[in-house]
Structures are given as C-alpha cells and as structure tokens.
Amino acid sequence: MKIKPIPEGRSRAEILASIANLPDAIQGSISSYEVQTSSGRRITYHKLQYWADGKNHAIHIPKERLEEFKAAVKNGGRLRELVAELTEATARDILSAAPSLKKKSSRSPLGARPARRR
Numbered sequence: 001m002k003i004k005p006i007p008e009g010r011s012r013a014e015i016l017a018s019i020a021n022l023p024d025a026i027q028g029s030i031s032s033y034e035v036q037t038s039s040g041r042r043i044t045y046h047k048l049q050y051w052a053d054g055k056n057h058a059i060h061i062p063k064e065r066l067e068e069f070k071a072a073v074k075n076g077g078r079l080r081e082l083v084a085e086l087t088e089a090t091a092r093d094i095l096s097a098a099p100s101l102k103k104k105s106s107r108s109p110l111g112a113r114p115a116r117r118r
Contacts, residue, residue, distance in 0.1 A: 012086065022078060029050075045060065046060075
C-alpha cells in the first residue's frame with residue numbers, strides 16, 4: 001500500500017499566527033424566528049445555537065448585537081479551517097522528522113544463510 005505524501009503548505013508558526021490574529025470566533029449557527037403578539041404585531045428573535053457536552057444550547061441575541069455575532073460565527077468557521085490546516089502541518093512535521101522505515105535485511109551480517117533442516 002502506498003501512502004500519499006501530505007502536500008506542502010504553510011508552517012505551523014504561520015498558522016498559529018493566523019489563529020492568534022483572528023478576532024472573536026464562535027462555533028455554532030444563528031437562527032431567527034418570528035413570534036406574533038396578542039395584538040397581532042410580529043417580532044423577530046435571533047438566537048445562537050451550539051453543541052456543548054452532548055447537548056444543543058441556545059443563547060438569545062439582542063437585535064443590536066446581531067452583526068457582531070454574525071461576524072463571530074463566520075470567524076468560527078475560519079478557526080475550524082485553520083485548525084484542520086494546523087493538523088496537516090503537524091502531521092507533515094512529524095513525518096519529516098521521523099527516520100525512514102526500511103525493512104531490515106533478513107541476511108546475516110556475513111551474508112551466509114543458516115542451513116536448512118530436512
């Protein structure tokens with residue numbers, strides 16, 4: 001079985017610098033829903049939904065903070081991409097530092113084979 005080499009990419013230091021320079025990042029998604037009041041008026045609410053500890057959680061987002069949350073969720077997606085890239089770079093570094101895995105010769109150092117038993 002042949003193993004495909006991991007393509008060259010950015011260094012771990014470059015990726016970590018990109019992660020450090022990333023502004024607020026949130027994992028999850030934003031949902032909007034409408035509610036009709038008893039007077040017939042329709043009100044739109046927004047919430048951030050995310051998974052933690054095996055459960056789905058939701059946080060109400062005030063209307064005036066919605067754009068901040070949208071940007072943070074977008075940055076959360078970028079963070080996920082950067083972590084995947086960091087994983088590849090780490091694997092590439094580990095593989096390049098490891099000695100090559102060659103089979104050892106089955107022959108003795110003197111080149112003689114042991115006699116066959118009959």
